[in-house]
Amino acid sequence: MKSRVLVTGMGIVSSIGFNVNDFSQSLKHGNTNFGYLPGPEISMDSAVIGATIKDFSLNTLLDKYTWLPVSCSTNILRYAGRSPLPVIAGVIAASEAWNNADLFNNPVSPERTGIIIAGQNLSNNYQFQLYDKFIKGPEYLTPRYAIEYLDTNIMGILSEIFQIHGEGFTTGGASASGNVGLVKGYQLIEQGDMDICMVVGCLADLSPMDLQGFKNSGAMGGKKFKNNPRKACRPFDEEHEGFIYGQASGCIILESSGSVEKRKTDINAELLGGAIVLDGNRMADPRQEGEVRAMATALKKCQLKPGDIDYLNTHGTSSPIGDNTEIDSIKEVFKNNLSTLIINSTKGLTGHCLYSAGVVELIATIIQLQNNFVHPNINLDNPVDEVCRFAGSVAETVEINIGMSNSFGFGGMNTSIVIKKI
Amino acid sequence: MCKDEIFRVIQKNIITVLPHITQDVITPDKELKDLGANSIDRSEIILKTLEDLNLKIPLTKIVKFKNIGALSEFIAHEK
Structure with a gap:
């Protein structure tokens, strides 16, 4: 019998809120955080506008998360503390979602828990930043690189932190990666292959080369409103002119109705x-x-x-x-x-x-x-x-x-x- | 640079790679394995130390050593 698929956990780190509550407030009030992108200058005829995650510190956030078991917090610092931004943001979003689904106190079997990493090309900026140093001294390239440049790195880290032993994989679908991951997660639960599936939408850490590529392809906006970043992103308005880059990582916990019944946990919504x-x-x-x-x-x-x-x-x-x-x-x-x-x-x-x-x-x-x-x-x-x-x-x-x-x-x-x- | 100074560089890099380890636990008689360093951690600690000291020694030459003290001594000798 096919199972209903329920959302029992949500977590987010975004430019307009580092948790679901703050993000909700920003949605309600129409808050934004658009500005000029930091980092190296890239040649183009307009300013590069985006909504990046600012003043983000893993240690500060972990200190605030008093609900996080100490062992989990220690493991996060140990496994992800020096990782690239998509990993750190993913770990924080996943922790919030795991807690929201009450999985720290009321877990299910690790073998019946799966994980889907929605995203692709997650280490482009990490590679770009290492490049100069690599050219000067390839001998000193961190041995961790061989693990960290793979998109599955974040899957490995999250599966170790949260002890997920079921199915795990990444879903690449360009800007539709998040929905591809959710559809695949839905199928795992619906078919009864898993009781729980963590779906992590990964932060796109674009390198200057990626940004320039989007700019040169004509997909990116920001020219008309280069002096007013807050006005540049205007979906469905006559003056729209291209996408404006944003950074966020989100996590959704999908769960079978049978598992929800057993765990008696709260439900956020049903994925139909x-x-x-x-x-x-x-x-x-x-x-x-x-x-x-x-x-x-x-x-x-x-x-x-x-x-x-x-x-x-x-x-x-x-x-x-x-x-x-x-x-x-x-x-x-x-x-x-x-x-x-x-x-x-x-x-x-x-x-x-x-x-x-x-x-x-x-x-x-x-x-x-x-x-x-x-x-x-x-x-x-x-x-x-x-x-x-x-x-x-x-x-x-x-x-x-x-x-x-x-x-x-x-x-x-x-x-x-x-x-x-x- | 003497082996004590090199030991301190190694100590600093162990804490970077293994943030749950405190400085007082890192003594010359310990092996990196005793501190919970896996093979990637061990390579990273050594590479970071060589980089700090501006030394280029093939990793294959220094994988086997008795403890952190012996590693410091070996690097001091190469420096």
């Missing part, structure tokens, strides 16, 4: 299902056919009609072609239900968190379902569409029961997941 479909397209351009098929397939798998969805957390990156294609796709799928479907883009507040976007935006969706509000689209001054019902410039109180969250990625990736309030 999701879909991953390809365009058969190696390039960066989004395509309506694939986006429509992702949303329609997700609805079909969840046995829902378009009118059942109250809220849509869009992919909404602030890129003209991306936003416009998504709006056309939404109109095709939701046709006569557009007046009751509320739409926003969390990227307007967090920036585009790339690999972790799907997980971060599922957390944002659950927070809104639980607290009956939709967060604002703070820079949506002139919407590109007059039919769709966009959230306004301040948070709106509204009861929403079922939400959909879209993530699309380069290489023709289209994903949609559906989440229900409990």
Whole structure:
């Protein structure tokens, strides 16, 4: 028998909050943390704007986490203390989610617990930073490099900290990596292969070369509002011009209904299902056919009609072609239900968190379902569409029961997941 | 540089690599293994020490030594 898939834990480290509570407050108040990116100058005709994690210290956070068992805290420092940022942010988000799911006090069998690391190319900036030193003295390259440059490094570290002995792997899906991880986690639980699955959306630590590549490809924005970083990220606004980079790591604990019953733990929401479909397209351009098929397939798998969805957390990156294609796709799928479907883009507040976007935006969706509000689209001054019902410039109180969250990625990736309030 | 100074450099690097170890536990008669250092940790501690001392010795030459004191002595000899 197929199992229901419940969300019992959530954790996040983002530019607008280092935990779920602070992140919720930022969503409610439309807080952002956009600024100029630190690091080496890269040649381009505009400032590089982004929403990075600032003033982040593993030691300070661990000191605040009084609920963390001392042995766990010691292991975190030992295994991850000197690791690259995606590992440290992932460990913090995972700790919060593990605690939220009450797994420190009320664990399940390690063999029935799985882990999915959603993300790819996680060590690009780590490699870039080591390069100069490597050229000067390759003999001194840390032996740890051979483990740390692999994307599975974070899986190994988390599985040792939390003693996860079931299935484990990484899911690469460009900017849809988070949703790909969630769909695969859903399948592990639904099929009864695991009782618990930790899905970690990994922080995208872009190197200066990666940033320049995005800039040269025309995907990145920031020119028009280079003197006002807070205004640069504006999904679905007439003046959108490309994505604005954001840093975050999020963690979701998925659990079978049977395990939840046994552990008598609290539930955040129910993941009803999701879909991953390809365009058969190696390039960066989004395509309506694939986006429509992702949303329609997700609805079909969840046995829902378009009118059942109250809220849509869009992919909404602030890129003209991306936003416009998504709006056309939404109109095709939701046709006569557009007046009751509320739409926003969390990227307007967090920036585009790339690999972790799907997980971060599922957390944002659950927070809104639980607290009956939709967060604002703070820079949506002139919407590109007059039919769709966009959230306004301040948070709106509204009861929403079922939400959909879209993530699309380069290489023709289209994903949609559906989440229900409990 | 004498072996005591080299010992102190090794001590500093052990604490960096093994943050749960306190300085007083690190004595010349201890082996890195006794302190909980796995093979990657041991290589890293030695490489960091060689780098601090601006020394280039192939790792294969220094994998076998009795304890931290003997390692300090070996490096002092090479310096």
